[in-house]
Amino acid sequence: MSESIAKQTSPHVQPPPGRRPPFLVRHAKWVFIGPAVIVMILIMIYPLGYTLWMGFHEWFASSVVPPKFVGLDNYVRIFTDDARFWDAFWRTVYFTVLAISIQTVLGVGIALIFNRNFLGKGLVRTLFLFPMVATPVAIALVWMMMYNPVLGVLRYFLDIVGLPPVEWVSNRLLVIPALVIVDTWQWTPLITLMTLAGLSALPVEPYEAAVIDGASGWQILRYVTLPLLRPVIVVAVLFRSIDAIKTFDIIYVMTQGGPAFASETLNIYIFQTGFNYFHLGYASSLLIVLFIIVMSVSVLLIRFRRVDW
Amino acid sequence: MNKARILLFALVALALLVAGCTAPAPAQPAAEQPAESEAAAAPEGYNCQAYAGTEVRFLANKHPWTTAIEEYIPQFEEETGIKVNLEILPEDQFRQKVLVELTTGAGTVDVFMSMPPQEGLKYHSAGWYEPLNDYLTNASITSPDYEPDDFLPGVMGAETIEGDVIGIPIMMENEVLYYRKDIFEEKGLTPPANMEELEQTAAELTDKENDFYGFVARGKGAAAVTQFSTFLYNFGGEWLDENRKPIINSPEAVEAFEFYGKMLRDYGPPGSTNNHWYEASGILAQGKAAMYTDANSLFSVVEDPESSKVVGKIGYAMMPEGPAGNHPYVSVWGISMASSSQNKEATWCLMQWLTSKDMVKNAQMKGIPGGRRSVWADPDGASAFPADWVETFVASNEIAYPYDRPPVVAVSEIRDVIGKVIVTAIEGGDVQAAADQAAQEMADIMARTE
Incomplete structure (x- = not known):
């Protein structure tokens, strides 16, 4: 060229x-x-090269000691002697899988509904996209208030139904699901939006053939629409997964990884290590590991897009 | 101001200076004679206008003190001709920015807010603080009516590391017990004097059916560590022993953790483990709790008619005594000079002006408790505070413990580790096991960072 x-x-x-x-x-x-x-x-x-280089150093930025080259020590520590890293790793997997499964099912389902004709379709579609446009920090703060077990609005509704208060983000077991709800509320529209675009581009012929062959509505969905949509859905899932693995804003604003690290994902752990504890070298090596994880997930999903079901 | 008064002030300042002086011995024998000649020179010597045109960069935390003094800065600029570049940032970003700029050592920061218990050891060992001892005693750049000895000794002590004065206090706080005067009166109760009474009173006042809780406090991991500290000291625990070995798994410490956890679990609101001070003070302010232990500086939040439903109903009492007595922490915010500053004299002019009697009084009248004796003695200076608040403030500072968090370099990291034990205690888990693990982790972190 x-x-x-x-x-x-x-x-x-x-x-x-x-x-x-x-x-x-x-x-x-x-x-x-x-x-x-x-x-x-x-x-x-x-920046990538510099991060890689820093990852081979021990650099505690709160002291005057200059960075010291330690070779692969940081990586050895990550894989052999850092329980907090592995907890954060599995938590990230849990958060991502839970969030993406719910969002994909909901997102595609809502797209299929929005693809039909009904009164006020344009308005509903526009309103549905709003959460995606809002600032994550603002959303997190609002949800934080709603989740408050004493003063929050969710408590008010639970009272009306006669249920006891729920601790939401203050409970180690509930904190990840509670964060997934927020993430789902905000990002399901993205999957819907991409699926809708895919739906409008589908060819008509396979549908005509299916109708002539006497396929039921469910069969058309299962054997025609979803397979045709698959490339689009995979791209949507790919985008969302990369984002979900790296989710930072809502978690940092709502829990800072608490209670007692129960919502500390990899990104939060790395942020704390780098900018709160000031272990810049170690944080860099963690970042490289996160980078490799995100890359691998992307490659796997792209492969998956090409394989037949 | 006439010549005679200036001379008098100069003499008093000089006398104080000589009295409190730890500086070179030769100055002392001749103190009588040169006093006069120096005093005569002092009015000319102390002259901040000499630095007119200099720019001083001040990095500040978005803190009530900053809000209170911000409007007076132009007055200083007018008086001296020194230009102040004030940058105000939210606390987390502020801490990061100060650290990053000091690390580069480029002299971009002249003066910054600093909290000795948080970063004092770290910054002092890095040599980032300009020691102020010589400035305080140098009559040629320190105004005669500055009177450094007017600061309460405990407060100045918190700003001193290994003999170096690393900053000038601008605000201090202690942990106190907030309680609902109206409810206590109605039920004929008195504020609890010790930990057993605290628990009994909390049990009596808790009414979970009606969403009313006897006790509220911070429970959010690292954020709770400082407010837990007084409980730790009062039960006889400490963070480190004299050999700097972590002892937060000692029987006394474990008892303190368990007590704090139980208070919040049994008599506190649901969701305590995610409560920072905003949430905890909010629960008191919304009239849903009877007692609350936290820094006394938060009184402005619970006495704010805009957001509080309990204005005028809150009483302030000393922290309840424990088996080991009463040791409420004192925590100090100060302003410090960067050792890399290129304009040290002009910077000192700004610092002493900001901490002068007039400015401390101005800030104190807006509810910022300062460390100057003379201002507390002045009825105007105490006017912004409830009477029982002032009483507990003064009494607490008589017996105050000099730090509210472990005196280590990697404070944030270690607060997170200890915070985990507090969360475990609130959840009712195995505190001893959690504390053992935390002590081990603390030792590992200290070995890596000190």
Whole structure:
């Protein structure tokens, strides 16, 4: 591509014989991709490389001791001597799997409903997208107030129904499900939105064939719509999974990983290690591990998209 | 101000200076004679206008004190011609920013708010605090009516590390017992004097059916550690022994954890383990609790008619005594000078102005308790506080413990570890096992960071 551009541009600015063409023209292909490459290096490759480099150091930023090179020590510690990391890892898996399963089922279901015609469809569709647009921190604060077991509005409704107060985010067992509810409330619309786009692009022929063959509504959904939608759903799940693994804002605002680390996911743990405890080297090595996890999940899901069911 | 009065002030300041001076010995024998010549020079010597045009960068935490003094800054700029660049950030971001800028050592910060129990050891060992001893005793840059000895000794003590004065106190707080005067009167109760009475009173007043709780306090892990500290001391526990070995699993400490946990589990509101001070004080302010232990500085929250339903109904009492006596913590916020500052004299001008008698009084009249004796003695200075509040404040500071959290370098990390024991105690789990594990983790963290 850039090569051909270079070839095309040079005849127009043909220099007089005996003089070399101008620098920019001679290196046109580099000139054109240059800005993109520089931006990529500055905002992606350099920070990643620097994080990798810091991950090989012991660097406690609260003291004047300079960073010390420790090779793979940080990684050895992560995998052999850091129970808090593994707790956070499994918690992240739990949160992600729970959140994504619920959101996918709800999101696709709601998209199928929204794909039909009913009165006020446009309005309902627009309203449904609102949570996605709102600021996560604001949402988290509002949910925090609603969850408050003494003063919150959920307590009020439980009282009306005659149920005892629920501790929601103050209970070690309930805290992750409670956070999943918030995440689901906010992000189900994203899956709906993507599925709706997929639905509107589906071909008509398979449906006609299915109707002629006498398929029931359920059979059409199961054997025609969902398989056709699969690539779209997988992309939606991929986006949401990457986001869910890295969820930070709502957890940090609502619980800071508490009570007693019961909602501390990997991202929260890394944040605490880096910016609250100031172990910058160790936090960097944790980040590299998180990066590898996110990459692996993405690769797996993309593979899954290609395989037949 | 006439010449004679200035001279008098200068003499008094000099006398104080000599009396409290730990500085070079040669100055002392000749103190009588040079006093006059120096005193005469002092009015000329002390002159902050000499630094007009200098810029001083002040990093501040979004704290009631900052809000109270912010409006007076232009007055200082006008008086001295020194330009103040005040940057106010929410606490977490503030701490991060100060740390990052001090780490670079580039001299970008001149003065910053600092809380010695949180970061004092760390910053002092890193050499980031400019020791202020010489500034306080130098008549050429310290105003004669500044009177450093006017600060309560306990408060100044909390700002002193290994003999270095690392900051000037701007606000202090102690743990106290908030209680509902109206309910206590109605039931003929008196504020509990010791831990057994605290539990009995809480049991008597708890009415879970009607959503009313005898006792509320922080339970949110790390955030609860400071308010738990007085319980720990009163039961005879400590964070570290004299060899800096963690002893939070001692029998006394475990008893304190269990007591605190039981109080919140049996007589506290549901969901205590996620209660920071906003939630805990909110429960008191909404009229759903009878007693509350926390820093006395939060009285402004529960006495705020905008958000509180119990204005005027709250009484303030000393923390209940434990088997080991009564040791309410004192916690101090101060302002410190960065050792990397390029404008130290101008910075000191701002610092002493902010902590002068007038400014301490201004802030105190807005409800910010300061550390100056003379201001508490002044009826105007105490006017913003309920009478029983002032009484417990003064009495608490007579017997106060100098720190409200473990005196370690990696404070945040260790608070998280101890917070886990508090949560376990509230949940009614195995406190001894949790405390043993926490003591081990504390030792590991200290080995890595100190």
